[in-house]
Amino acid sequence: MDRGTREPANMIEEGESMLHPGLLEHAAIFEHAPMGIMFTQPGVVRRCNPRMAQMFGYAPEELVNTSGACLFVSEEQYHAFLAEAAPALHDGRLFEKAEQRLRRRDGSTFWGRVRAKSVEPGRRAAGTVWMVEDVSAARAAETEVRAIMNNAGIGILFTRDRRVVRYNRGFAQMFGFGAEEAVGVPVRSLYGSDEHYHEIGDAAANLLARGESFQAEAWMVRADGRPIWVQLIGHQVRRDDPALGNIWIIEDRTRNKRAEETLRNALLENQAILDNAVLGIAVVERGRTLHCNAKMEELFGYPPGGINGIPVAELYPDSASWMAARRETARDFLAGRVHMAEHEVVRADGSRFWARLSGRLFDLAQRQGRSVWLVDDVTARREAAQAVARARDELELRVLERTAELAGANALLQAEIVERRQAEARVHHMAYHDSLTGLPNRSLLSDRLDRAMLSSQRNDRKLAVMFIDLDRFKTINDSLGHLAGDHLLKEVANRLCRAVRASDTVARLGGDEFVVLVPGIEGPRDCTQVAEKIIEVLSAPIPHEGRILHISPSIGICLYPDHGQDVATLMRNADAAMYHAKGAGRNTWQFFTERMNESAARHFELESSLRVALAANQFELFYQPVIEAGTRRVHALEALLRWRRPGLGLVGPDEFIPILEESGMIIAVGEWVLRSACEQAVAWQRQGLPAVPVAVNLSGRQFAQRGLAGTVRRIVEETGIAPALLELEITETTLMQSGGHTLEVLEQINAMGVRLSIDDFGTGYSSLAYLKRFPVHKIKVDRAFVRELEASAEDRAIVAAVMALANSLQLSVVAEGVETEAQLQLLREHGCELAQGFLFARPLEAHQVPELLR
Numbered sequence: 001m002d003r004g005t006r007e008p009a010n011m012i013e014e015g016e017s018m019l020h021p022g023l024l025e026h027a028a029i030f031e032h033a034p035m036g037i038m039f040t041q042p043g044v045v046r047r048c049n050p051r052m053a054q055m056f057g058y059a060p061e062e063l064v065n066t067s068g069a070c071l072f073v074s075e076e077q078y079h080a081f082l083a084e085a086a087p088a089l090h091d092g093r094l095f096e097k098a099e100q101r102l103r104r105r106d107g108s109t110f111w112g113r114v115r116a117k118s119v120e121p122g123r124r125a126a127g128t129v130w131m132v133e134d135v136s137a138a139r140a141a142e143t144e145v146r147a148i149m150n151n152a153g154i155g156i157l158f159t160r161d162r163r164v165v166r167y168n169r170g171f172a173q174m175f176g177f178g179a180e181e182a183v184g185v186p187v188r189s190l191y192g193s194d195e196h197y198h199e200i201g202d203a204a205a206n207l208l209a210r211g212e213s214f215q216a217e218a219w220m221v222r223a224d225g226r227p228i229w230v231q232l233i234g235h236q237v238r239r240d241d242p243a244l245g246n247i248w249i250i251e252d253r254t255r256n257k258r259a260e261e262t263l264r265n266a267l268l269e270n271q272a273i274l275d276n277a278v279l280g281i282a283v284v285e286r287g288r289t290l291h292c293n294a295k296m297e298e299l300f301g302y303p304p305g306g307i308n309g310i311p312v313a314e315l316y317p318d319s320a321s322w323m324a325a326r327r328e329t330a331r332d333f334l335a336g337r338v339h340m341a342e343h344e345v346v347r348a349d350g351s352r353f354w355a356r357l358s359g360r361l362f363d364l365a366q367r368q369g370r371s372v373w374l375v376d377d378v379t380a381r382r383e384a385a386q387a388v389a390r391a392r393d394e395l396e397l398r399v400l401e402r403t404a405e406l407a408g409a410n411a412l413l414q415a416e417i418v419e420r421r422q423a424e425a426r427v428h429h430m431a432y433h434d435s436l437t438g439l440p441n442r443s444l445l446s447d448r449l450d451r452a453m454l455s456s457q458r459n460d461r462k463l464a465v466m467f468i469d470l471d472r473f474k475t476i477n478d479s480l481g482h483l484a485g486d487h488l489l490k491e492v493a494n495r496l497c498r499a500v501r502a503s504d505t506v507a508r509l510g511g512d513e514f515v516v517l518v519p520g521i522e523g524p525r526d527c528t529q530v531a532e533k534i535i536e537v538l539s540a541p542i543p544h545e546g547r548i549l550h551i552s553p554s555i556g557i558c559l560y561p562d563h564g565q566d567v568a569t570l571m572r573n574a575d576a577a578m579y580h581a582k583g584a585g586r587n588t589w590q591f592f593t594e595r596m597n598e599s600a601a602r603h604f605e606l607e608s609s610l611r612v613a614l615a616a617n618q619f620e621l622f623y624q625p626v627i628e629a630g631t632r633r634v635h636a637l638e639a640l641l642r643w644r645r646p647g648l649g650l651v652g653p654d655e656f657i658p659i660l661e662e663s664g665m666i667i668a669v670g671e672w673v674l675r676s677a678c679e680q681a682v683a684w685q686r687q688g689l690p691a692v693p694v695a696v697n698l699s700g701r702q703f704a705q706r707g708l709a710g711t712v713r714r715i716v717e718e719t720g721i722a723p724a725l726l727e728l729e730i731t732e733t734t735l736m737q738s739g740g741h742t743l744e745v746l747e748q749i750n751a752m753g754v755r756l757s758i759d760d761f762g763t764g765y766s767s768l769a770y771l772k773r774f775p776v777h778k779i780k781v782d783r784a785f786v787r788e789l790e791a792s793a794e795d796r797a798i799v800a801a802v803m804a805l806a807n808s809l810q811l812s813v814v815a816e817g818v819e820t821e822a823q824l825q826l827l828r829e830h831g832c833e834l835a836q837g838f839l840f841a842r843p844l845e846a847h848q849v850p851e852l853l854r
């Protein structure tokens with residue numbers, strides 16, 4: 001280069017005349033040099049080559065002898081340039097200025113690289129050779145490169161001999177260095193470890209040495225020690241000159257790395273989630289599975305990866321179920337909904353299970369796009385649900401049944417409660433009321449009487465207790481039966497209630513005993529009116545089953561506080577008064593007097609004594625003969641009961657038979673009489689006495705007794721008496737008042753061969769029709785008709801009528817109570833041949849009879 005600049009100058013100095021071929025060559029070079037060459041002598045251009053002139057926009061000859069100042073932008077610049085170059089030129093050194101702004105002829109400027117050297121150091125006048133290169137393009141390029149270097153987002157690093165030579169702003173910012181701070185530092189310091197540095201460095205060196213570029217991503221270290229993930233692209237600055245070092249393009253990808261790591265971690269997490277999910281998860285596109293997790297494969301029995309890419313239809317048992325599922329899915333996806341459903345699906349081995357599917361589109365805007373599906377095996381849950389449903393159904397059924405049962409039980413319970421309450425009410429009513437008539441019973445009467453007494457004390461009034469007994473009720477009851485008796489009692493109860501005020505109490509104590517409690521009266525007169533009214537209402541006949549019943553009351557009255565201060569006393573005294581009313585002829589009333597207590601006491605004593613009489617063998621039978629009037633022979637013997645009462649002697653039946661009947665003892669005593677009479681008759685026969693029929697009286701109570709025929713049969717059989725020698729006497733009243741079984745009993749007795757007779761005939765109300773039907777053999781005309789026979793034409797008429805009746809019915813007739821021959825005579829005149837009475841014999845003791853019979 002030095003030589004190049006010197007040779008043209010010499011040639012100029014020596015002149016063209018001195019040219020030789022070498023010089024010619026130099027001249028050619030001068031003429032064709034690609035750079036501008038110019039020779040100046042102080043301040044003036046003496047010679048320039050074409051390139052120089054071209055560079056400044058002149059023709060070469062136009063520059064010759066011009067001032068060098070015209071080549072500069074201004075005089076100031078020109079002189080400043082000369083001053084700058086002068087030292088070097090003076091010293092004979094090469095002056096070089098990389099960039100100098102120069103001016104063309106047309107005023108435009110360009111950047112030139114200027115080099116100069118004095119032809120003769122120290123002597124400016126000798127001239128100076130100048131060489132100028134237009135570096136505008138290079139400078140622009142360098143400026144651009146520098147701009148790129150400085151403004152690039154990436155780091156650019158120049159290294160040589162593994163040290164930093166240069167770098168751009170991007171690198172400085174990226175690694176936290178100042179503008180020149182890292183120049184000269186070892187590249188090693190940009191790495192976190194030797195190992196890392198060598199790993200990258202060695203890999204890069206191999207490639208770069210071969211002239212190839214190196215590209216890698218690596219962790220490097222910033223100036224502050226923080227790691228930075230970068231992408232490195234390395235090149236040699238010049239392939240043919242490795243000594244120039246390398247250039248590195250560095251991109252900070254830390255954020256990307258972090259994002260990638262985050263993404264990778266997220267993917268790993270997702271994968272882990274997928275791999276460990278308890279649900280099958282699959283991605284489906286266009287009817288095929290793209291990929292799925294392990295659980296999905298496990299659910300469907302596919303090997304790893306085996307389910308990927310298969311048509312989803314293969315997971316369904318048949319095309320119909322697949323198409324249905326697809327339609328439902330399409331409908332939901334179209335509506336922007338998640339599709340959730342349970343379908344039966346098929347495993348790889350063909351077995352089926354129930355799956356719960358939940359599918360959703362990745363992108364709702366793409367209905368046909370990719371979708372993700374969650375699959376769960378719900379077979380067990382469905383079976384459990386079905387089992388639960390079955391259990392629930394069964395439970396509901398059982399609950400319904402149980403409810404129905406409970407409803408039924410409840411209804412029953414309610415009914416039972418109602419029934420129980422009704423029963424309790426009934427029991428309560430029964431406890432305080434008479435079951436037959438519904439009237440208050442003795443307990444309620446006592447209670448009301450108590451209250452009435454208290455009320456009377458407060459009001460200073462009296463009250464009456466009226467004890468009512470129905471006359472001859474027992475006879476009616478025994479003879480006509482309980483139904484008739486009950487009917488009669490109810491009717492009496494009704495009539496009593498109608499006869500008194502609502503404030504009065506009508507109670508039934510039992511049997512035919514009633515009590516009327518009349519509170520708030522002034523005195524006896526008030527209650528006698530009540531008694532009269534009772535008698536009146538009860539006097540009306542009582543029809544019953546075609547019969548007309550007649551009843552009358554015997555009423556005993558006592559007053560509070562006059563006749564007693566407590567319930568028991570009042571009741572006892574009213575009872576005593578009632579007995580006296582009965583004794584006074586019945587159908588009447590009696591006020592209580594103190595004397596009545598004595599009578600009642602006797603009655604009580606009598607009854608008490610009778611209760612032991614049978615067991616104590618105190619009863620005896622007397623016998624009174626029935627005589628054949630013509631022959632005066634004994635036709636029959638009537639057994640008549642006597643009570644040999646200790647200390648009191650013989651008591652007649654009129655005194656105690658009513659008590660026996662009232663108390664019911666007549667049943668046992670009557671049977672004793674029947675048995676004793678039969679035994680006696682048999683005994684007499686066995687003694688060889690003539691066989692004479694024995695007649696036994698039957699009370700109404702006995703006759704009404706069920707089983708009478710059986711009792712008679714048993715006694716006849718047991719005693720051995722011939723039935724024809726036994727006669728049973730029944731009073732006309734008993735016969736007529738007995739119930740519907742009368743005929744039946746009579747026929748049973750008659751069938752045994754036992755004879756029957758009607759006692760006390762004429763005192764009752766015999767019906768001819770009945771007499772005709774009843775199998776009786778004999779009638780006994782009551783002695784009341786015999787007694788006045790001589791004096792009473794009426795009685796004679798009656799006897800005549802009876803005789804006529806008996807004849808027509810072919811009945812025997814016995815006249816009772818015959819005491820005189822006149823009576824006997826009259827009776828015989830009326831055709832009565834059988835008679836009984838004191839005229840022939842009084843009732844005899846048994847031991848007296850044989851003499852009579854002989």
Ligand SMILES: Nc1nc2c(ncn2[C@@H]2O[C@H](COP(=O)(O)O[C@H]3[C@@H](O)[C@H](n4cnc5c(=O)[nH]c(N)nc54)O[C@@H]3COP(=O)(O)O)[C@@H](O)[C@H]2O)c(=O)[nH]1
Nearest residue numbers: 640641652653654673697698699760817818819836837838
């Ligand atoms: N159910 C039963 N009744 C019986 C029984 N024994 C007797 N009686 C009945 O008692 C009533 C009274 O009987 P009695 O005191 O024995 O009187 C009888 C005769 O003594 C009496 N009589 C007989 N002749 C005369 C007479 O000429 N004058 C007169 N004043 N009295 C006389 O008549 C009674 C017998 O009557 P009758 O029975 O109607 O034949 C009496 O009704 C007895 O029936 C018995 O065991 N069971």
